[in-house]
Amino acid sequence: MSKIRRLIIVLAVFAVSFAFIFPTIQWYFLTPKEDQAIAVGSREQIRDFSRRMAYSALTDIKAKALAGDTADLSQKYDVVTLVAKKAYKDARRALPKAWSAANLLAAFSNERSMFDAVEGKYREHVLSLKNLHGNAIQLGLDLAGGMSVIIQADMSVLSEKLGHAVSSSEREDAMQRAVEVLNSRIDQFGLTEPVIRRQGEDQIYVEIPGTADPERINSIIMGKGNLAFYIVDSEATSALNAYLTNNPLGVDEKTMTVSQTGIIPEGKIIRKVYKKDSYGLDEFTGEYLVLEGKPGLDGSHVQSATVSSDQITGQPETNFVLDKEGGDLFYALTSANVGKSMAVVLDDRVKSYARIQEPIRESVRITGFNAEEAQNLATLLRTAALPLSLSVENQQAIGASLGEDAIAQGERAIIVGLLAVFVFMFAYYKGAGVNATVAQIANLFIMLSVLTAFKLTLTLPSIAGFVLTVGMAVDANVIIFERIKEEILSGKTRKAAIEAGFHKAFWAVMDSNITTIIAALFLAQLGSGAIQGFAISLAIGNMTSLFTSLFVSKLIFDFETDVLGKKSVSISWRIK
Amino acid sequence: MKRVIRFSRFFLPAAVISSALILFGLFGYFTKGFNLGVDFQAGVNQTVQLAYPVANVSYSGKGNAELRISDSAITLVFSGAEIEQKTVVFDYADYPTIGDLAKALSAEPAVAVAIEPSQDASASKLLVPTYQGNTFISANPMVLHRAPASGSELFASIDEVRQAITGLGKISVQVVKPATNQRYLIRAEDSGEDPNFTETARSTIISGLENKFGANKVVMLKTDFVGARYSQALSRTAFLLVLATLLLILAYSAIRFKIEYAIGAVLAIAHDALIMIGFIVWTRMEFNSSTIAAILTILGYSINDTIVQFDRVREERKLRPNDRFVDILDSALSMTLGRTIITTATTMLTVLALFFFTTGSMKDFSLALFIGMVSGTYSTIYIASAFVEWWQRQADKKTKKGQKHADVAQPPKPLAGEQP
Numbered sequence: 001m002s003k004i005r006r007l008i009i010v011l012a013v014f015a016v017s018f019a020f021i022f023p024t025i026q027w028y029f030l031t032p033k034e035d036q037a038i039a040v041g042s043r044e045q046i047r048d049f050s051r052r053m054a055y056s057a058l059t060d061i062k063a064k065a066l067a068g069d070t071a072d073l074s075q076k077y078d079v080v081t082l083v084a085k086k087a088y089k090d091a092r093r094a095l096p097k098a099w100s101a102a103n104l105l106a107a108f109s110n111e112r113s114m115f116d117a118v119e120g121k122y123r124e125h126v127l128s129l130k131n132l133h134g135n136a137i138q139l140g141l142d143l144a145g146g147m148s149v150i151i152q153a154d155m156s157v158l159s160e161k162l163g164h165a166v167s168s169s170e171r172e173d174a175m176q177r178a179v180e181v182l183n184s185r186i187d188q189f190g191l192t193e194p195v196i197r198r199q200g201e202d203q204i205y206v207e208i209p210g211t212a213d214p215e216r217i218n219s220i221i222m223g224k225g226n227l228a229f230y231i232v233d234s235e236a237t238s239a240l241n242a243y244l245t246n247n248p249l250g251v252d253e254k255t256m257t258v259s260q261t262g263i264i265p266e267g268k269i270i271r272k273v274y275k276k277d278s279y280g281l282d283e284f285t286g287e288y289l290v291l292e293g294k295p296g297l298d299g300s301h302v303q304s305a306t307v308s309s310d311q312i313t314g315q316p317e318t319n320f321v322l323d324k325e326g327g328d329l330f331y332a333l334t335s336a337n338v339g340k341s342m343a344v345v346l347d348d349r350v351k352s353y354a355r356i357q358e359p360i361r362e363s364v365r366i367t368g369f370n371a372e373e374a375q376n377l378a379t380l381l382r383t384a385a386l387p388l389s390l391s392v393e394n395q396q397a398i399g400a401s402l403g404e405d406a407i408a409q410g411e412r413a414i415i416v417g418l419l420a421v422f423v424f425m426f427a428y429y430k431g432a433g434v435n436a437t438v439a440q441i442a443n444l445f446i447m448l449s450v451l452t453a454f455k456l457t458l459t460l461p462s463i464a465g466f467v468l469t470v471g472m473a474v475d476a477n478v479i480i481f482e483r484i485k486e487e488i489l490s491g492k493t494r495k496a497a498i499e500a501g502f503h504k505a506f507w508a509v510m511d512s513n514i515t516t517i518i519a520a521l522f523l524a525q526l527g528s529g530a531i532q533g534f535a536i537s538l539a540i541g542n543m544t545s546l547f548t549s550l551f552v553s554k555l556i557f558d559f560e561t562d563v564l565g566k567k568s569v570s571i572s573w574r575i576k
Numbered sequence: 577m578k579r580v581i582r583f584s585r586f587f588l589p590a591a592v593i594s595s596a597l598i599l600f601g602l603f604g605y606f607t608k609g610f611n612l613g614v615d616f617q618a619g620v621n622q623t624v625q626l627a628y629p630v631a632n633v634s635y636s637g638k639g640n641a642e643l644r645i646s647d648s649a650i651t652l653v654f655s656g657a658e659i660e661q662k663t664v665v666f667d668y669a670d671y672p673t674i675g676d677l678a679k680a681l682s683a684e685p686a687v688a689v690a691i692e693p694s695q696d697a698s699a700s701k702l703l704v705p706t707y708q709g710n711t712f713i714s715a716n717p718m719v720l721h722r723a724p725a726s727g728s729e730l731f732a733s734i735d736e737v738r739q740a741i742t743g744l745g746k747i748s749v750q751v752v753k754p755a756t757n758q759r760y761l762i763r764a765e766d767s768g769e770d771p772n773f774t775e776t777a778r779s780t781i782i783s784g785l786e787n788k789f790g791a792n793k794v795v796m797l798k799t800d801f802v803g804a805r806y807s808q809a810l811s812r813t814a815f816l817l818v819l820a821t822l823l824l825i826l827a828y829s830a831i832r833f834k835i836e837y838a839i840g841a842v843l844a845i846a847h848d849a850l851i852m853i854g855f856i857v858w859t860r861m862e863f864n865s866s867t868i869a870a871i872l873t874i875l876g877y878s879i880n881d882t883i884v885q886f887d888r889v890r891e892e893r894k895l896r897p898n899d900r901f902v903d904i905l906d907s908a909l910s911m912t913l914g915r916t917i918i919t920t921a922t923t924m925l926t927v928l929a930l931f932f933f934t935t936g937s938m939k940d941f942s943l944a945l946f947i948g949m950v951s952g953t954y955s956t957i958y959i960a961s962a963f964v965e966w967w968q969r970q971a972d973k974k975t976k977k978g979q980k981h982a983d984v985a986q987p988p989k990p991l992a993g994e995q996p
Contacts, residue, residue, distance in 0.1 A: 033653045037640060037655035038656065052657030056657055392774060392801065394802050395800065409933050409934045410934070412933040413930045413932075413934055414929075417926035417928075417930065424921060460934075461866065461938075468927065471926035471927065472919075475884075475922075478918045478922070482918075508887040511883045511887060512880040512881075512883040512884045513880070515825055515829065515883055518821075519825065519876040522817070522820060522821050523817060523821070535869070535872070
């Protein structure tokens with residue numbers, strides 16, 4: 001291969017590596033801490049932040065406009081100015097000379113659209129930061145602090161319910177539902193970017209970075225989402241709505257009651273209707289329903305739920321199947337209430353409601369919403385049917401500060417270790433030592449980018465893996481250099497000695513690295529936690545070091561021979 | 577030509593020493609067993625620190641204020657809507673005492689600091705807060721603690737800690753070094769009778785210590801809970817992992833070299849693993865997942881070393897097919913000695929860096945690695961090569977016998993699996 005072509009390959013590898021590493025640099029070094037704090041928050045916190053920011057900006061601008069303040073606000077409200085500028089352009093109007101409060105307000109047709117636009121801009125900004133964070137190297141719990149929990153699912157409840165041993169597909173389905181349940185609960189608690197994943201056959205691994213409170217996690221795992229079907233009292237609902245038009249704050253949010261008697265019949269309850277908003281969170285729709293006091297059917301009777309589309313109209317619909325007992329109950333319930341509405345309620349929130357058109361037994365079909373809503377409802381129904389009991393199997397909580405200590409230690413060890421290796425290599429191999437140093441730095445760089453590209457977590461053991469890999473990866477350079485030395489001593493020219501050295505060392509380097517990679521990959525597959533992090537970085541480091549020591553290092557030698565016209569090899573203090 | 581070192585002369589004494597060391601290690605293993613770490617014992621492991629409270633920091637403003645303490649600075653991050661978003665760093669170099677720090681902190685908007693009297697202790701003695709108080713400060717004050725500044729300030733000995741906790745059955749208390757920190761690791765075994773063991777154990781430990789030493793002098797640093805099933809699964813996986821790795825390496829090297837080389841290589845790495853286990857047992861080092869990782873790393877490292885040298889033996893043998901095998905072995909080992917020394921030196925430099933700059937399990941990890949590397953370098957020459965030499969001698973004896981019977985001279989066989 002020509003040198004130019006090899007150079008292009010090396011540059012291409014570096015460019016790709018840089019592209020992967022860039023988000024990490026951007027997030028950890030170029031994003032201010034206060035922006036990071038918001039971006040790592042839960043979606044609920046981000047929603048709250050965007051709304052508050054938009055609201056306070058709007059109130060202030062409105063007050064300034066009323067007071068006739070003409071000061072330029074483009075510095076103070078840069079985000080609002082940006083949105084206003086876009087609004088002017090969209091409306092094909094000339095941009096105002098100064099961004100005074102009045103001019104900012106004039107960009108929008110009404111307050112609501114201004115609020116939405118500004119909120120959207122803030123949301124977009126924070127969510128893009130969140131996305132950046134997702135693409136940067138993730139720090140493991142031992143470095144970032146937080147909690148990890150391994151949850152064990154007990155299949156015996158499921159097998160009791162089914163009346164036979166659990167098959168693997170039934171187990172898969174049940175585990176998937178369990179993960180969904182945990183996901184939705186953790187969402188409700190507004191925790192920061194949790195990691196929830198399956199582990200092995202019947203375990204779930206949950207990781208909550210940052211702050212972590214052992215008591216809180218228990219409520220997430222042990223609390224059971226409570227899903228039930230209620231019959232809607234439409235008369236009382238209309239009465240309530242009529243009352244609310246005159247008294248918008250008529251419902252006491254804490255007790256969910258109305259102070260005025262006579263509207264809500266004895267024994268019935270008021271619940272709010274929610275739907276998913278643009279943050280993927282439950283949002284109150286502004287609608288209230290009056291429900292029968294007792295649920296018509298408990299959610300535990302749901303066996304499965306799927307989404308399909310109506311064969312004729314193509315409308316998405318949610319189908320769910322009840323067990324035998326549930327089917328009988330449901331039939332009695334629906335027969336008695338044809339024409340009324342039925343609400344699906346999870347943890348006191350109405351998630352969906354639909355009119356009962358005819359008596360239904362086990363197999364239920366709900367229509368009248370879009371595909372996403374249908375999917376949400378199906379997920380919800382599935383989680384209600386969770387037939388497993390979960391228990392904490394293993395739990396770790398690490399203070400964030402211990403993590404910071406660990407990072408500092410790791411940094412010091414890496415820097416000192418690397419410097420020692422480089423000084424040693426230079427002292428022993430002179431010019432070739434510099435070559436090896438360049439190859440090892442390139443190696444570290446590519447290693448980090450591979451780690452980022454595969455979204456692997458950086459933990460203390462994996463830092464140790466890095467440090468150790470560099471020590472071991474130098475081995476390939478050493479084998480090659482020793483060979484080159486021998487060839488020079490046998491009287492070969494620079495070019496011939498280098499060619500022969502690389503050629504003869506090739507299989508020794510390959511064999512020794514492949515065996516190490518076998519061991520490391522194996523560990524990475526079967527090990528867990530610390531072992532896995534360490535093994536992965538060792539395996540990656542061994543592979544990338546093959547590239548840098550055999551390819552990059554050779555290219556540097558050839559460049560020196562052919563372009564710089566060097567005749568001798570600077571590889572030892574004894575050989576001139 | 578380089579000088580040839582007669583490594584082969586010491587093959588026999590080396591085998592004796594190695595066997596003795598391994599037997600000594602196994603003896604320790606069967607009599608004392610491992611000092612099993614957190615991961616292997618069902619129960620709760622609670623790291624606590626007994627310390628002096630120095631200040632209460634609270635925040636009454638809007639948005640969020642996050643306070644992070646490191647060993648060199650306090651960082652205060654204001655974020656959220658309706659406030660000025662900013663990050664303020666208080667370096668201990670600028671605020672040498674806790675009193676100075678408290679003054680600077682309370683100058684920030686809506687931050688209030690209630691300080692304990694006479695806080696002229698050095699700011700670097702500040703303890704980093706725990707997971708229990710989260711890093712956000714609110715109207716509910718966050719308590720900052722400091723470690724005892726001198727020996728005379730220590731107030732909780734290991735015995736006192738042990739006495740303070742009652743009603744948990746069998747517990748063990750260990751000092752987390754350095755002892756002047758008053759940091760302890762308390763372990764309570766889970767007998768499996770109490771379904772809410774995690775919570776009971778945690779609260780019993782906390783309340784016991786708080787009753788004895790005072791409510792705000794106890795800082796929880798770390799809580800680990802390990803279930804019985806998990807710990808069993810871990811031991812099994814660890815054992816299977818080592819076994820399977822050995823088999824895989826055996827298979828690969830049998831394909832690339834000859835079977836005797838493969839067996840020699842595997843014997844060498846098994847030797848290293850056993851030496852390390854002996855070391856871990858006798859030093860009472862904690863046996864946990866990092867230690868397993870160290871053993872497995874040495875398997876990889878040692879095989880690497882062995883293969884490089886075998887590669888050279890194979891090559892030399894091709895070049896000088898009529899020489900005595902033991903001479904070929906000695907000269908091949910002498911040739912790769914430079915490489916062995918340099919590689920070992922560079923790797924050891926990094927391991928030593930890890931050893932000196934980290935604490936806790938990472939320090940143990942690097943120490944175990946260090947021992948493993950010494951063993952790995954040694955075993956390549958004195959176990960792996962010695963075994964191949966022994967095998968070859970047995971094979972030669974057989975061929976000689978065969979020659980006597982058949983009276984046919986056999987040409988020396990070239991090695992299988994040769995590569996360009």
